[in-house]
Every structure is written in structure tokens, then in C-alpha cells.
Amino acid sequence: MPELRKDAVTGRWVIISTDRARRPTDFVRAPVTVQGGRVCPFCPGNEQKTPPELLAYRGGSAPNSPGWRLRCVPNKFPALRVEGDLDRRGDGVYDLMNGVGAHEAFIETPDHFASLSEQSERQIEELLWAFRDRTLDLKRDERMQYVLLFKNHGEAAGATLEHSHSQLIALPIVPRQVQEEMDGALRYFQFRERCVFCDMIRQDSTGGQRMVLETDQFLVMAPYAPRFPFETWILPRRHSSHFESADHGVLQNLAWVLRSTLRRIDQVLERPAYNLVIHGAPLREAPMGHYHWHIEIIPKLTKAAGFEWGTGFHVNPTPPEEAAQFLRDAI
Amino acid sequence: MPELRKDAVTGRWVIISTDRARRPTDFVRAPVTVQGGRVCPFCPGNEQKTPPELLAYRGGSAPNSPGWRLRCVPNKFPALRVEGDLDRRGDGVYDLMNGVGAHEAFIETPDHFASLSEQSERQIEELLWAFRDRTLDLKRDERMQYVLLFKNHGEAAGATLEHSHSQLIALPIVPRQVQEEMDGALRYFQFRERCVFCDMIRQDSTGGQRMVLETDQFLVMAPYAPRFPFETWILPRRHSSHFESADHGVLQNLAWVLRSTLRRIDQVLERPAYNLVIHGAPLREAPMGHYHWHIEIIPKLTKAAGFEWGTGFHVNPTPPEEAAQFLRDAI
Numbered sequence A, B: 001m002p003e004l005r006k007d008a009v010t011g012r013w014v015i016i017s018t019d020r021a022r023r024p025t026d027f028v029r030a031p032v033t034v035q036g037g038r039v040c041p042f043c044p045g046n047e048q049k050t051p052p053e054l055l056a057y058r059g060g061s062a063p064n065s066p067g068w069r070l071r072c073v074p075n076k077f078p079a080l081r082v083e084g085d086l087d088r089r090g091d092g093v094y095d096l097m098n099g100v101g102a103h104e105a106f107i108e109t110p111d112h113f114a115s116l117s118e119q120s121e122r123q124i125e126e127l128l129w130a131f132r133d134r135t136l137d138l139k140r141d142e143r144m145q146y147v148l149l150f151k152n153h154g155e156a157a158g159a160t161l162e163h164s165h166s167q168l169i170a171l172p173i174v175p176r177q178v179q180e181e182m183d184g185a186l187r188y189f190q191f192r193e194r195c196v197f198c199d200m201i202r203q204d205s206t207g208g209q210r211m212v213l214e215t216d217q218f219l220v221m222a223p224y225a226p227r228f229p230f231e232t233w234i235l236p237r238r239h240s241s242h243f244e245s246a247d248h249g250v251l252q253n254l255a256w257v258l259r260s261t262l263r264r265i266d267q268v269l270e271r272p273a274y275n276l277v278i279h280g281a282p283l284r285e286a287p288m289g290h291y292h293w294h295i296e297i298i299p300k301l302t303k304a305a306g307f308e309w310g311t312g313f314h315v316n317p318t319p320p321e322e323a324a325q326f327l328r329d330a331i
Helices: A121-139 A176-192 A196-204 A248-269 A306-311 A320-329 B121-139 B176-192 B196-204 B248-269 B306-311 B320-329
Strands: A003-006 A013-016 A055-058 A068-074 A089-091 A094-098 A102-107 A146-153 A165-171 A211-214 A218-221 A232-236 A274-279 A294-299 A314-316 B003-006 B013-016 B055-058 B068-074 B089-091 B094-098 B102-107 B146-153 B165-171 B211-214 B218-221 B232-236 B274-279 B294-299 B314-316
Touching: A055 A121, A068 A121, A102 A121, A121 A146, A121 A165, A121 A248, A146 B306, A176 A196, A176 A274, A176 B306, A196 A218, A196 A232, A211 A248, A211 A320, A218 A248, A232 A248, A248 A294, A248 A320, A274 B306, A294 B306, A306 B146, A306 B176, A306 B274, A306 B294, B055 B121, B068 B121, B102 B121, B121 B146, B121 B165, B121 B248, B176 B196, B176 B274, B196 B218, B196 B232, B211 B248, B211 B320, B218 B248, B232 B248, B248 B294, B248 B320
Parallel strands: A013 A314, B013 B314
Antiparallel strands: A003 A013, A003 B094, A055 A068, A068 A102, A089 A094, A094 B003, A102 A165, A146 A165, A146 A274, A211 A218, A218 A232, A232 A294, A274 A294, B003 B013, B055 B068, B068 B102, B089 B094, B102 B165, B146 B165, B146 B274, B211 B218, B218 B232, B232 B294, B274 B294
């Protein structure tokens, strides 16, 4: 019998097919491969092909020259522009404002061929530091309400350049998905006076069927009501609403946890394309007792997604308990 | 300068790129073609390959035999099962219920090669009648809260059989997307004491930049804050919350309007894959002053959609005013 399951945070219902569960080998495999060969604007020596860097970790060499370990640059074709006023206004029944914001790329490594999961723990930790540094910098711009940190890995997941990179979009509004999570988490908090994410961590830790991996600082799990097969969340054990408030010990452990998670996904699903996104509280909010920052990873396994757009309704062919077991048993 | 636009119904913000607008020819064209050749369970003579029909329009021949113009059958691999109790229950912090519901297919035509846009007005009208008949039948089942009517056209949009068909999923809950529309429309109604859809129709009718097509009964338009390029809505002019309450005159006109809309999309975008969904009020609700049934059509033009899942955030490269002009000028 299929199950209708409710996400404890947002209240969204999804159908989980328990009858004909799809295992990793049931999906069409399309491993992400790096071809190389073309001139890559993200490779060392081509620094002039990107806008001037906003941040770089480098060993003493000059800005916008080789010798860096990580660079952050403005997106050459930004979805939003950093200049100008918001100028919120109406148009009859409608509302609009100027597309003010920021759109940046993190070039994670000078190595054209190393995907994030193949990078060293130290490199991944530096990426996390860069996420934090850029977020704190943009927080000083009062027009910005939210910083979205994300990664599209592989063309099928929306990456347009194959050299491994992550992205940041700073927005003058809070994105819907995060707002829904905050609203749902607040309702839970008002009812129980506890954080719903903390309660999930407690329920799904050691021995739980949906647990993938755990350390003293993090829990990696398949959510109870995932929209997509092998959707995976990484949650810090200690309650914290803002990613950018993470300290050295947390980011260091997260680097290991993220690397292990991605390597397990690579192994079980044969190096799939994926989307990764960090959900944290909005920039202007004080620390929140009811919201809990976390990372969501969605492997790109199913082709069609149009129906879901029209309905907001998801049918997931893989129960999270089975997905978690595959990932738990990997490596 | 890009624009951030707010959907008047749901309050969702989207980025509209006005600088580098993508025209129809800028998208990768992948026309949906019908191959034929295989044994098709939806073709006349193969009626035994589907579960027994729930409804058919036929000229006097026996059930589950050839001679039909349209058939509705249960889905052979249903996402939900019609038998059993909901049995709502908890699992610690989580909630679930049995996957009780219905999943049906409408075989729109005996002609294996005729897509919906190529069918006659009369055939399309019969499909609309079948939608209505099945909805009214399922409404009698008190476990069902919502009937979702939709169509996936083309493999890229999720169709698994090429013989033109539509689908129905009856649910024991109201899908999120519809709930959000109802919530947003209610807020508008509480503030203005008018239906937001009726106000949109008034603003975007004759001479409007987003108008695609209009009759005395319907307005076809590009929404002000579309998530996707060439997203198109069909709205009845006379306020009505429930699709299934549409009368003969409305469905007859809708058949013409839907056919003309799909033919325009076919022409401008070269027979693209698309998703079509009917949004109406939930089965158990009395007629609502604030909600207005309508059809949403989303051509499948862009490849990546993963980022949007993680964030709920959409960047649309085609302003709706330009999309509408292409569709308005077609044919």
C-alpha cells in the first residue's frame, strides 16, 4: 500500500510508493563526467576571463593571477544586479521591484577535473569558509534579506560550466521554500516549544532507519517525506538558525561529513548530477529558536518534473528508509 | 535591469530577466513526435490491455470493445489505491496515512497519432465532459478531498505512453499548490472584498500586453510573474470556483479556446512537450467567492529545474509580455 507522508517542517504531503520501490539500479544512470579540452574561464591562467575576484584564498600571489586555491567572482551573466535601489512599486493588481541583488560563483579548486566529492577535506572546508565570508560581507548591505548558497553539479542539474563551482545569490526577499520552512517550524514551536529539526534529529539518530551517517556534530539523514528519491539532508546537532554563525569546529567537521555524504551518493548512484542548497535563517533575523540551518542534497535521477510544478504534488518511488540503507552501507 | 515580480495570487516572487530575453528560437527545440509501431494498450482493439473502463463515450458498442471515441480507465500502475481506510496516524514527530485515492487515464482519441491540439473541437469538448463526469463521480466518495486533472504531453514532460491521454489523481488531501493559491486569494479577498483572479482578468483583458486570446467567456494570458518561459493560463471570465460546475456553454467554448491555445504554442515553440493542469476548488468546499478555477499550461523548454526545487526560487528568461506577443501573433 502506498503511503501519504507529511513533512514535519513544511506540512507538505508526498506519496511514497512502497509497493514497487525503485532501487538505485532502476534509475537511468548518467554519470557526470568532466571532458576538459575547451578553454575554461575558471582554470588558473584564465583569471582575466572572469570579473575581478571578490575573495580568494591564495599563497601570496597577486589578485586575479594564478596561485589561488579558491576564488569567488561575480557571475558574468548575473540574474540580479548589485547596483540601484529596490524601488518597490505596484502595477494595478501586481507588485514588482528592481532586480537588485548579487550573483557570485565560487571556483572551488584550480583542478579542472576534481569534483567536490574528489576534493580534499581541507579544500571543502575552505569552500565552507568562503560561503561564510561572502555571506557576512553581503549581510552588511541593508538591501539584502537573504543569501542563497547552492551548487548545481552536472549539466543535468543545471551546471553550465564543468569546472567544479558553487554559487551564491543574494536577494532582497526571502525565498519561498525557506519562508515555508520557517512558517511551519514556527507553528511547531508554538505548539510544542521545541525546534522541529531538533526533534527530528533526536528521533532519527543512532539506530534510526533513515540515518545515513552521524558524528558528534552532524546527522545525515533521508527525510521522512522526501520529494525525490535519495534526497538527503545534513543537520547540525547543536541548534543554530544561521549557517554563517558556524564556528571553526563545526565547519571542519562539516567538511568531512559533506565529503563522505557526496562520496556515498557517488558510489550508490554512480556519480549522479545533483543540486545542493544550504537553508539558513534570513540575514536580518536575530537567532531563532524555531529554525535550524541545514543542507539539502537532491540527486537528479528522475526526468520529468513538470507535473510537480503544476500541482506542488510529489510521488516518490523510493522510500527514504531504503535510500538511507543504501547510503549507510556504502563505502 | 532584471525585475522581481510578485504573483498576485500566491505572493511568490520570481526574477524576470529583461536584459537578455530569450525568444522562442533561443530554446533547444525538441518537437514531440509520435513514432507508432509498438503495440499500444490505448489503441482500439487492445481494450483488454487496460483495466476495465470506468467511462466511455461510444456509439453503441459493448464496454471494453472497439467503437469508442473516448475511454477512461484506471491507471495500471496507480500512485494511489482506491481500496481501504485512510488510517491517519503518527510516527513520533511525523504523520502519515494510507495512500488511498484514485489514479485514472483518459484516452482522448482512438487515433494513435493525434495529439490534443490536432483533435477536433468536438473531441476536446468530450474530454472536458469526461473530466467533469469523473470528478462528479469521485466527489461522492467522502474520503476524497481533491481531484487533480492534468496532462503530460511528450516524454520530456513525463508522458510514458505516446498515445494522447490525460490523467486524474483523486487525493485525500488538498495539494499544496492549490492550497497556496486559495490562501493567497483569501488574503486578497479579505483586504479588497474582490476575487484576485477577476481583478487580473479585468486588468489584462482587451489591449493588455499579457493577453494571448479572448472570447466572451475566456481569457488566455501570460501570468504577470510566470515561473517558466511561455507559461500560459486560461481563465473563465465568469467567476466560478469549481471546474466541475462548468455548464455546456462554458465547456463548448473552452474546447475552442484550449485548442487554439495549444495550436499557438505548437506553432511558436515547435510542438513542445508540456504539462497542463486544471486548478479548481476542493471537492468538499461550497462555492467560494475568493477562488477561481483555471487551467495552467507549462511548456517544457528549460532543462534544469533542480535549483528551483531546493529554493522555491525561479529565474525566468522570457518576460510574459514578450511570450504573450508571440502567442497572440501566431496563426
